[in-house]
Amino acid sequence: MVHEQTGGRSGDDGRLGVRLHDTLGEAAVQEQRELACEQLGFARTGSPREVRHPGARDGLGLDAVGALVAVAAAGVVVVRAAQAESKMYLTQRGSRIAMRVAVLGTGMVGRALAGRLADLGHDVVMGTRDVAETLARTSPDGMGNPPLPTWLAGRPQVKLDSLAAAAAHGEIVVNATSGGHSIDALVAAGAQNLAGKVLIDIANPLDFSHGMPPTLFVKDTYSLGEQIQADFPDARVVKTLNTLNANLMVNPRELADGDHSVFVSGNDPAAKAIVIGLLRDFGHTDVIDLGDITTARGSEMYLPIWLRLMGALGSSAFNVKVVR
Numbered sequence: 001m002v003h004e005q006t007g008g009r010s011g012d013d014g015r016l017g018v019r020l021h022d023t024l025g026e027a028a029v030q031e032q033r034e035l036a037c038e039q040l041g042f043a044r045t046g047s048p049r050e051v052r053h054p055g056a057r058d059g060l061g062l063d064a065v066g067a068l069v070a071v072a073a074a075g076v077v078v079v080r081a082a083q084a085e086s087k088m089y090l091t092q093r094g095s096r097i098a099m100r101v102a103v104l105g106t107g108m109v110g111r112a113l114a115g116r117l118a119d120l121g122h123d124v125v126m127g128t129r130d131v132a133e134t135l136a137r138t139s140p141d142g143m144g145n146p147p148l149p150t151w152l153a154g155r156p157q158v159k160l161d162s163l164a165a166a167a168a169h170g171e172i173v174v175n176a177t178s179g180g181h182s183i184d185a186l187v188a189a190g191a192q193n194l195a196g197k198v199l200i201d202i203a204n205p206l207d208f209s210h211g212m213p214p215t216l217f218v219k220d221t222y223s224l225g226e227q228i229q230a231d232f233p234d235a236r237v238v239k240t241l242n243t244l245n246a247n248l249m250v251n252p253r254e255l256a257d258g259d260h261s262v263f264v265s266g267n268d269p270a271a272k273a274i275v276i277g278l279l280r281d282f283g284h285t286d287v288i289d290l291g292d293i294t295t296a297r298g299s300e301m302y303l304p305i306w307l308r309l310m311g312a313l314g315s316s317a318f319n320v321k322v323v324r
């Protein structure tokens with residue numbers, strides 16, 4: 001006979017669920033829990049049934065960790081994957097914990113995300129197409145931003161690697177590449193390096209080929225977010241932050257003390273919960289869950305009015321607040 005031990009995430013997708021044979025008996029299950037805690041780096045707190053991951057604010061019931069440990073011990077997933085899952089679980093519960101993050105993209109958005117995530121204590125690797133070429137850049141980019149080596153010199157904790165190596169490093173992956181090339185960039189990152197991971201998609205489907213302002217190369221009945229989810233079905237895509245300028249994405253309190261709105265879209269509720277936790281860590285106070293990934297059409301189709309607002313206001317330091 002088999003029973004289900006779910007690690008405390010009842011009502012979700014059961015990702016942490018693990019079947020333990022009753023025949024193991026309580027002593028063996030307890031032994032597995034202890035082993036799992038050791039493998040996953042959890043330490044005992046004062047409470048007999050609670051453990052804490054280093055860096056987490058809150059302790060976690062031993063049963064929850066036990067499920068993860070048993071998953072690892074059963075060889076269903078490798079320990080590293082269980083470690084990633086345990087961190088995501090804790091992050092979802094609102095415990096700020098250091099994660100390995102890949103930021104694919106070296107432009108303003110990639111820099112903003114990589115810098116802020118590193119400041120928050122995460123282990124960040126940025127991904128670029130050609131590391132040697134990117135490190136050889138000496139001129140400002142088209143927007144007048146300093147070349148990446150200059151930026152990296154002031155950010156020694158952020159590493160740079162290929163798209164594939166960065167994605168392999170990340171427990172969470174951020175897509176901050178040019179929208180027209182995001183699929184190419186993610187193919188280069190490797191579907192196997194995105195599988196099972198939260199993929200935060202910030203790209204906008206802007207088409208500059210017809211002049212300024214750009215148009216959208218996908219809209220109305222489809223979106224870039226959906227295209228990415230369809231092309232990488234094993235990734236847990238969450239569209240967010242694409243409606244803000246790069247600085248406000250990660251420093252929302254610099255405008256109206258953060259009293260404005262940001263959106264999330266995605267099919268995986270647990271992935272959205274993790275992303276909402278990160279957004280709160282950035283300082284966002286009003287995160288609106290629009291629904292599944294098809295709702296990315298809405299936030300992407302906001303871009304035409306965003307571009308006109310930027311023209312009218314002469315600045316990109318603005319945002320919408322959804323009053324209700």
Ligand SMILES: NC(=O)c1ccc[n+]([C@@H]2O[C@H](COP(=O)([O-])OP(=O)(O)OC[C@H]3O[C@@H](n4cnc5c(N)ncnc54)[C@H](OP(=O)(O)O)[C@@H]3O)[C@@H](O)[C@H]2O)c1
Pocket residue numbers: 104105106107108109110127128129130134175176177178179180181182184185202203204205206241242243244245246247
């Ligand atoms: N800028 C903003 O404030 C803002 C706000 C909201 C949303 N967004 C969206 O965020 C994304 C990033 O914007 P950004 O302004 O930081 O930079 P960007 O100039 O739109 O994109 C730069 C990145 O795209 C990559 N890239 C360019 N061509 C590529 C190709 N052919 N194949 C693979 N990768 C390619 C570059 O790779 P390399 O590193 O190899 O050069 C670089 O990392 C865009 O989709 C944009 O629409 C931007």
